[in-house]
Amino acid sequence: MSIFQSALPFLANGLSLGLSIALAALAMALIWRVVGMIDFGLGAVYLVSAYALLGLHTALGFSLPLAILGALACGIAAAILIYGLVYRHFIRRNAPLFVMVLVGLSLFLAIENLLGAALSSQKFYVIDALLPGVDVLGTRLNVAQFGKMAVSLAALAGIAFFCLRTAPGTMILAVADNKRLALGVGIDVDHAYVWTYGLAGLMVSAAAIPDVAESGVDPYVALNPVLLALAAIIIGGLGSFRAPVLGAVLLGLAFHLAVWLFPASWQEVIAYGLVVAVLIVRPQGLFGAFHAARERA
Amino acid sequence: MTAQLSGLWRRAAVVGLALSIVLLAGLLPAAAAGDVRIGICQSTAQGPATFSTALWKGAELALADVNSHGGIGGQPLRPVPVDVGNNDPAQARLSLNKAIDLDKITSLVCWGTNVMVQNGPLIDDADILAFTTSSGTKVVKASKLTQQLEAVTSLYCKVAAAEIKRQYPAVKTFAVLYVNYEFGIELRDKCEEEFGKKGIRLVASEGHPNAPPDLRSQLTKLIDAKPDAIYLAPIGGGTVALGIRTARELGYKGLLTTYGAGDTPDIYTLKLAEDNFFYVSHATPPGAPEAVKRATEKYGGYTLMGYEYVWLVARLGNEVLKNGQKLTGNALVAQLRKDRDIQTPVNRYVFQDDGYTIRPLAIFTIERGARKLQHVLSASDLE
Numbered sequence: 001m002s003i004f005q006s007a008l009p010f011l012a013n014g015l016s017l018g019l020s021i022a023l024a025a026l027a028m029a030l031i032w033r034v035v036g037m038i039d040f041g042l043g044a045v046y047l048v049s050a051y052a053l054l055g056l057h058t059a060l061g062f063s064l065p066l067a068i069l070g071a072l073a074c075g076i077a078a079a080i081l082i083y084g085l086v087y088r089h090f091i092r093r094n095a096p097l098f099v100m101v102l103v104g105l106s107l108f109l110a111i112e113n114l115l116g117a118a119l120s121s122q123k124f125y126v127i128d129a130l131l132p133g134v135d136v137l138g139t140r141l142n143v144a145q146f147g148k149m150a151v152s153l154a155a156l157a158g159i160a161f162f163c164l165r166t167a168p169g170t171m172i173l174a175v176a177d178n179k180r181l182a183l184g185v186g187i188d189v190d191h192a193y194v195w196t197y198g199l200a201g202l203m204v205s206a207a208a209i210p211d212v213a214e215s216g217v218d219p220y221v222a223l224n225p226v227l228l229a230l231a232a233i234i235i236g237g238l239g240s241f242r243a244p245v246l247g248a249v250l251l252g253l254a255f256h257l258a259v260w261l262f263p264a265s266w267q268e269v270i271a272y273g274l275v276v277a278v279l280i281v282r283p284q285g286l287f288g289a290f291h292a293a294r295e296r297a
Numbered sequence: 298m299t300a301q302l303s304g305l306w307r308r309a310a311v312v313g314l315a316l317s318i319v320l321l322a323g324l325l326p327a328a329a330a331g332d333v334r335i336g337i338c339q340s341t342a343q344g345p346a347t348f349s350t351a352l353w354k355g356a357e358l359a360l361a362d363v364n365s366h367g368g369i370g371g372q373p374l375r376p377v378p379v380d381v382g383n384n385d386p387a388q389a390r391l392s393l394n395k396a397i398d399l400d401k402i403t404s405l406v407c408w409g410t411n412v413m414v415q416n417g418p419l420i421d422d423a424d425i426l427a428f429t430t431s432s433g434t435k436v437v438k439a440s441k442l443t444q445q446l447e448a449v450t451s452l453y454c455k456v457a458a459a460e461i462k463r464q465y466p467a468v469k470t471f472a473v474l475y476v477n478y479e480f481g482i483e484l485r486d487k488c489e490e491e492f493g494k495k496g497i498r499l500v501a502s503e504g505h506p507n508a509p510p511d512l513r514s515q516l517t518k519l520i521d522a523k524p525d526a527i528y529l530a531p532i533g534g535g536t537v538a539l540g541i542r543t544a545r546e547l548g549y550k551g552l553l554t555t556y557g558a559g560d561t562p563d564i565y566t567l568k569l570a571e572d573n574f575f576y577v578s579h580a581t582p583p584g585a586p587e588a589v590k591r592a593t594e595k596y597g598g599y600t601l602m603g604y605e606y607v608w609l610v611a612r613l614g615n616e617v618l619k620n621g622q623k624l625t626g627n628a629l630v631a632q633l634r635k636d637r638d639i640q641t642p643v644n645r646y647v648f649q650d651d652g653y654t655i656r657p658l659a660i661f662t663i664e665r666g667a668r669k670l671q672h673v674l675s676a677s678d679l680e
Binding site for chain 2: 009010013014017113116117120121122123124125128129130131133139140142214215216218219220223224225228255256258259260263264265267268
């Protein structure tokens with residue numbers, strides 16, 4: 001086996017991990033561009049979707065497609081509710097960024113621990129059998145991985161289409177570009193925020209569902225996706241909606257190629273070393289800074 | 298008049314402050330009289346959360362029983378949670394200091410090689426008896442008042458190697474997937490040694506962080522080395538489940554095995570664990586109390602250790618008081634090592650002077666959403 005051939009399984013798995021990180025990164029980037037906060041509360045949305053899927057499918061006996069639709073709806077509702085009940089209060093008072101970060105993080109940790117305390121910290125499985133899959137580039141990728149990759153790419157195209165071709169999308173872009181100007185021309189910023197959180201909720205739920213199908217549900221499943229999403233937007237930047245997706249793919253590849261090249265104990269050193277290196281060399285991200293007036297999805 | 302009022306307010310403030318101090322003083326040393334406080338480590342972090350719940354549930358069962366029989370010298374036992382975060386020695390130190398200084402605990406049960414090693418001197422200084430459910434061999438070397446309640450890594454590996462030799466004679470090579478910190482590294486090294494004694498050669502090993510996002514690259518490398526068996530050495534059941542699922546998805550058909558980390562409901566409910574997988578853990582003997590058996594099925598094997606911890610502290614405490622001694626860590630550990638060979642309502646233990654313990658272990662597989670006992674190795678078998 002050539003060196004190139006031996007790298008292929010790691011490339012395939014890295015790409016799969018990267019595109020699965022991309023969905024949450026895209027949601028985080030959207031909220032940052034429009035609202036101006038790094039939203040760790042998306043972890044709570046992730047958990048709501050995960051447990052909704054579990055509850056609808058295994059406890060209430062809904063078919064899997066119906067349970068998936070229900071979980072997506074719950075995720076959207078949770079994101080909008082969190083905005084309406086918690087964030088709006090702080091945004092209206094012009095709370096500084098670090099306060100918003102703390103609010104989101106506290107909310108996430110509270111929900112995480114609430115689930116552990118009120119339900120169980122045990123892991124439950126939505127799909128117990130081996131997921132069907134096919135051999136690709138010397139490794140086996142399952143349907144959940146393909147689902148994550150397809151949904152990530154669709155989300156990237158979908159969000160571009162939504163922002164450029166629909167009325168709520170242009171409203172969101174206007175607020176992202178210049179909130180004061182948007183207010184001046186009569187755009188309802190609160191309405192734009194509701195749409196933003198709804199979209200972010202949809203993307204995070206779409207990330208959670210295949211993850212949960214693959215690895216099961218427990219109160220701690222959201223931590224890695226949220227931290228990796230944050231790392232992805234640091235690497236990629238927030239210059240466009242492509243940037244965090246490319247950042248996520250790079251991060252996923254770093255995670256897996258690190259193990260191909262070195263003992264696995266170096267995996268996190270190399271992956272998070274990449275984050276630090278980007279912060280030092282190009283703090284605006286590898287794929288450009290956010291220039292609100294010029295950039296579009 | 299104003300001066301009189303001002304003086305009155307000042308006196309009221311002084312009296313109020315004094316009363317508050319008296320009230321607080323009454324609240325703070327809550328353990329000074331009336332009960333005997335015993336510390337139980339707890340965590341809500343991924344991995345430890347599952348077995349810390351089991352430990353607590355087991356302790357609750359024993360507490361109900363012990364307290365209905367007079368506790369220690371007529372004083373009821375009361376559990377004190379000691380939060381160790383995500384097996385974080387610094388967090389554990391903060392919680393342990395509080396449990397020692399404010400709650401006045403007389404004993405502790407805790408896990409985590411790093412947690413126990415780094416806090417060993419604190420346990421000795423506070424003069425409390427500590428039992429550890431950690432398998433790390435270094436734990437008892439860091440504290441003279443700490444005794445293993447759990448089998449050490451080398452014993453776990455020895456039992457797994459013997460089982461493989463007995464039941465899976467075709468297995469000649471193995472690989473280890475370990476959590477990349479002190480405990481996982483020790484388990485890898487001890488298993489290499491013990492499996493080697495049985496002629497089973499280590500062909501690859503890879504580490505992973507606690508609660509990894511995935512294990513696909515590690516297992517791809519391990520499977521490339523074509524091992525006949527893979528030993529999983531994480532610290533939580535969730536990672537064992539992820540390891541089993543990923544290995545099977547990547548087409549690995551060989552034997553998968555692990556130690557007590559696999560003894561949680563995370564694994565019981567995983568159908569993929571029903572094929573070509575076994576683990577070494579603690580059995581619930583037929584003679585164990587019914588409530589303990591039921592709780593163990595629900596919460597996992599650590600339930601037994603929570604139960605036995607409380608039972609042992611109560612027994613030792615009563616013996617120490619009977620001898621006219623105070624309930625100190627030194628007195629309790631001296632009594633434990635004097636008694637040495639102790640049969641609890643569940644298991645027989647041999648507590649050695651060096652802090653190590655010989656305890657029964659058992660081989661389990663998974664069947665129909667529950668663990669299935671294959672066979673038990675008693676303390677005598679392992680001595």
